[in-house]
Amino acid sequence: MSTLHQARAGGLLRQRDFRFLLSGAAASQVGAQVTLVALPLVALLELHASAFQVGLLTAAETAAFLLVGLPAGAWVDRMRKLPVLIRADMVRAVTMASVPLAAAAGALTMAQLYLVALVTGVATVFFDVAHQSYLPHLLPKERLVEGNGALETVRSSAQVTGPGLGGGLVQVLGAHLAIVADAVGYAISALCLLGIKDREPAPAPPAPGASLRKEIGEGLGFVLRQPLLRAIVVTTGLGNFFSALLLAVQTVFLVRVLHLPPAAIGLMLSASAVGGLTGALCAGRLARRLGQARIIWLSALATGPFAVLWPLAGSGAAAVWFAVGSAVVFFGAVVYNVAQVSFRQTLCPPALLGRMNATVRFLVWGTMPLGALAGGALASGFGARAAVWVCALGFLAVPLPLLLSPLRRMRDLPEPQPDAPTGEDPAPAPASTS
Numbered sequence: 001m002s003t004l005h006q007a008r009a010g011g012l013l014r015q016r017d018f019r020f021l022l023s024g025a026a027a028s029q030v031g032a033q034v035t036l037v038a039l040p041l042v043a044l045l046e047l048h049a050s051a052f053q054v055g056l057l058t059a060a061e062t063a064a065f066l067l068v069g070l071p072a073g074a075w076v077d078r079m080r081k082l083p084v085l086i087r088a089d090m091v092r093a094v095t096m097a098s099v100p101l102a103a104a105a106g107a108l109t110m111a112q113l114y115l116v117a118l119v120t121g122v123a124t125v126f127f128d129v130a131h132q133s134y135l136p137h138l139l140p141k142e143r144l145v146e147g148n149g150a151l152e153t154v155r156s157s158a159q160v161t162g163p164g165l166g167g168g169l170v171q172v173l174g175a176h177l178a179i180v181a182d183a184v185g186y187a188i189s190a191l192c193l194l195g196i197k198d199r200e201p202a203p204a205p206p207a208p209g210a211s212l213r214k215e216i217g218e219g220l221g222f223v224l225r226q227p228l229l230r231a232i233v234v235t236t237g238l239g240n241f242f243s244a245l246l247l248a249v250q251t252v253f254l255v256r257v258l259h260l261p262p263a264a265i266g267l268m269l270s271a272s273a274v275g276g277l278t279g280a281l282c283a284g285r286l287a288r289r290l291g292q293a294r295i296i297w298l299s300a301l302a303t304g305p306f307a308v309l310w311p312l313a314g315s316g317a318a319a320v321w322f323a324v325g326s327a328v329v330f331f332g333a334v335v336y337n338v339a340q341v342s343f344r345q346t347l348c349p350p351a352l353l354g355r356m357n358a359t360v361r362f363l364v365w366g367t368m369p370l371g372a373l374a375g376g377a378l379a380s381g382f383g384a385r386a387a388v389w390v391c392a393l394g395f396l397a398v399p400l401p402l403l404l405s406p407l408r409r410m411r412d413l414p415e416p417q418p419d420a421p422t423g424e425d426p427a428p429a430p431a432s433t434s
Contacts, residue, residue: 017196032162034165034185035178040054046108054376055249056372057113060114072129073358073361084130085131090190097180098116125358149338163269163270167263235398235399236340240371242395257384275330286299304395304396307391344360
């Protein structure tokens with residue numbers, strides 16, 4: 001039975017290969033969420049890192065999107081996506097396993113943590129670009145919102161369980177041993193992906209005279225010439241800048257300002273992630289009820305102001321305000337992501353998917369190392385709470401590019417012309433407006 005027929009015949013979980021994709025995502029995401037807690041705690045508690053060094057570690061995790069983000073898309077478009085996913089998982093598993101091994105030998109240093117973050121980040125660039133480009137092969141276009149919603153549900157569920165598990169493991173075993181969970185998660189993900197039977201056809205060979213530079217330019221041109229994509233890219237880039245700023249300082253803020261132990265930090269982050277899980281479960285219904293275009297800007301506008309609760313958090317019971325603010329902001333971010341990623345996948349011709357996704361990732365994730373460095377510098381110079389205030393106020397500006405774009409006047413997103421030439425901007429059909 002074909003993938004298309006299976007996807008239409010019943011729920012997505014009845015489609016075997018999608019179940020394997022989803023199971024792999026679950027394993028890797030839980031491990032990654034454990035490391036979200038454990039890796040900065042290794043730096044803070046075991047290597048006694050400064051606030052700026054923790055910010056630099058966060059920057060190293062996302063620097064790969066600036067270093068290889070654009071060529072990665074062109075390379076991925078020349079290859080089958082599934083083998084790329086498997087190799088990336090294997091690289092991440094081996095790299096993360098080096099941390100507890102070095103710690104056990106008494107040889108762990110901040111330099112190794114930076115290198116681990118950078119290598120894992122490079123593998124993640126290739127994994128993410130290939131993953132978003134592989135999903136449209138498994139599912140028909142009309143099921144992409146549902147498929148992305150299921151993947152976001154898995155990611156958000158991992159954000160609920162992973163940090164709590166990570167904080168508990170750090171409390172009981174120590175920060176470096178908790179990272180074993182991440183290595184195991186990536187290994188399980190690779191095994192799940194190996195179980196997928198649906199092998200995509202080999203991409204067409206590059207045209208005579210084609211060059212990597214030209215192919216990268218086609219991806220950039222497709223994204224930058226489309227006004228709706230431009231607004232989404234600017235908005236997501238702003239959101240990621242301030243999210244990275246928060247990631248760079250939140251562990252310092254929770255440990256050195258709110259004086260929370262590792263287990264409490266894990267529970268705090270898990271509680272705040274409940275909002276993301278709720279957003280993943282509600283995203284499809286909200287898009288159908290309010291319109292896929294409208295929900296993109298409305299989700300950011302309605303939830304961003306709750307970021308102000310972050311710096312208002314205090315010691316003891318007052319720390320709950322950090323979790324409440326995160327839960328609401330995460331809810332909006334997940335609803336936004338499901339809607340805009342599904343739109344991008346629908347809009348883009350298949351031959352350009354890798355380059356389109358890589359271009360978007362380069363532009364929107366490339367702001368994250370800058371945000372992390374800014375967070376580390378602000379925390380070092382003015383204190384962690386002041387850095388969190390800057391982050392919270394920055395979230396108020398995130399929806400502005402969407403509100404100034406044509407999306408503000410639309411209810412649903414336009415359908416692309418199915419035969420749009422590769423690298424050219426598809427002329428959108430008239431969209432319903434409010």
